[in-house]
Amino acid sequence: MIIRRIDDFHCHLREGELLSRVLPHTYKHCGRALVMPNTRKPILTVDDVLAYRYEILKQVPKNVQFEPLMTVKLTPKTTPGMIKKLIEARVVALKLYPEGVTTNSEDGVKDFESLYPLLEQMEQHGVVLCLHGEMPGVNSMDREQRFLPVLDQIVQKFPNLKVVLEHITTASSVGWVRSLGPNVAATITLHHMVLTLDDILGGMLNPHAFCKPIAKTENDRDTLRRAAMSGDPKFFLGSDSAPHLRENKECCNGAAGIYSAPVLVPALAQLFEKLGGLDRLEKFISISGANFYGLSLNEGQLRLTKRQIPFIVPVEFDGVVPFLAGSQLDWKVEQVQPESEYAQACAQVEVQP
């Protein structure tokens, strides 16, 4: 099976040494990745964007078709006057984190209405609003659902603003996003199509299945699967691949995040095949997101083939435990007619032996 190189519309590439470790797993199969701005030193200004984009791109081998799509973290200090300059710096989306809901969100937003002047500028200039859609102060199982009225309020007020509800985890969110106009979409992660709450704590406690928003019920998971496989252009891939060093997961205060980048495409192929949706895989991972963001489709191609002997996912990559560690994957993903230098670069980061 041949598909276009994919787009990951939600990815944590981190900074410094960890960036160097994890970046190859993303540029290997992704033509573009929407880079999250909640780094330790958050991406807040034009200067931050330019510096971070440079830090990423200088580590991408020549001839590798990879574009980091830059974002800025929306804080009470983000002003409407910044929008034009951010666009010039190739920022495609602003990310809103309600205060305190996930990693590095202590400086997030409390008062959503205070954002209106900014959202007006974004609407006018076609900048996407990415929402971490969880309501602070609400319990984990309900906080996504309780955020949906905020989404509704924003959409009513700014009917032409492009809004992405990120990493949705509930059947409610699927229904809500479907009910809104074509300017509202949602990203779905691989792991939320695989896990439920019980993968964290139904047996022994598994910190490597712990992420924000947490995985919910079987019904929620199954509804996400159906949305992703529906071909509905409102739903597309955002992996939320979020690497944390093993010691920061297996401890008394475990970090939230699942590192899915190393297994993303083969695991998605395996899941879509199992569920009978392989013919809609490309739409979900390579087409719908680009269309929503108004980007041309990737030109590079990936060849997906079934393996004779399944590949066992390593239990660790450079100190980070990947999603599905120790599991079998039976899809192989290769570049189609790669150019020499590119092939070489990608061969170095193949997860397959």
Add this chain to the structure above:
Amino acid sequence: MIIRRIDDFHCHLREGELLSRVLPHTYKHCGRALVMPNTRKPILTVDDVLAYRYEILKQVPKNVQFEPLMTVKLTPKTTPGMIKKLIEARVVALKLYPEGVTTNSEDGVKDFESLYPLLEQMEQHGVVLCLHGEMPGVNSMDREQRFLPVLDQIVQKFPNLKVVLEHITTASSVGWVRSLGPNVAATITLHHMVLTLDDILGGMLNPHAFCKPIAKTENDRDTLRRAAMSGDPKFFLGSDSAPHLRENKECCNGAAGIYSAPVLVPALAQLFEKLGGLDRLEKFISISGANFYGLSLNEGQLRLTKRQIPFIVPVEFDGVVPFLAGSQLDWKVEQVQPESEYAQACAQVEVQP
């Protein structure tokens, strides 16, 4: 405030070296503890009971008023013919673990009806049935609730069998137990009156709040608090204090269990005081359980006083992280007129500085 020495009607004392580390925290304030049989080498026979009881008692200083109430783990191999001999070995209860629901329950029960001949003997001889009331194969949030019809079925079939639904975590269980006859009771832990699901995963992942059954919603927790403080003789303390070494909690397969023994009495006093139920504390921790089990009340006494300066719970006791580690406790618990050797033994294990 003076109360009787307490009874802990659900306690994991472990074996070998770990037993030695944790036992003093239980005999310090408990006149009796119902000792769980799901040790690594499970307590299944008369010989197991006698050996385990001896192992425990030889470590209890003379003059310390402490009686381990012995239990046997109910497996498909437990026969009705064993009941009389178990009673002679001072076994007061048999513990039923549905297969696979908690630590060391792989040899648990699948077919509840197969137990009927055994339950008939237990009913006849006044041996208590302790239930880990979770239905295997059901998700964590619902598995206790889904077990309740099994409880009902057993109670209908054996109307004079004494049954304890252990460590209840849901409002449903409170209601269900209330609705059944006086031969049905429930234990409630300290930690299920304090925690909700979000204490495990609402912020960072906290393996030290992870136990089975998992803590549920705020409503469930508040209903448990009300039941414990109601004075209803059907609800009494079973701490389910379950020590695991730190390295077995903070890892990729974290063990379920909360080590509450070191803080049990002061933390309960603090909670009951906060909720305005201090006058019903003694009933919950020293009276109702003994009455249900048909035991005389403890004669030793504890003096509970408010501290001027709060005590900070240590972050670790001998490699085990206690419940409420690092928190402030403002109640002090002392023996009333202790005899010399006893006072000395207890002084050695005071959590208070």
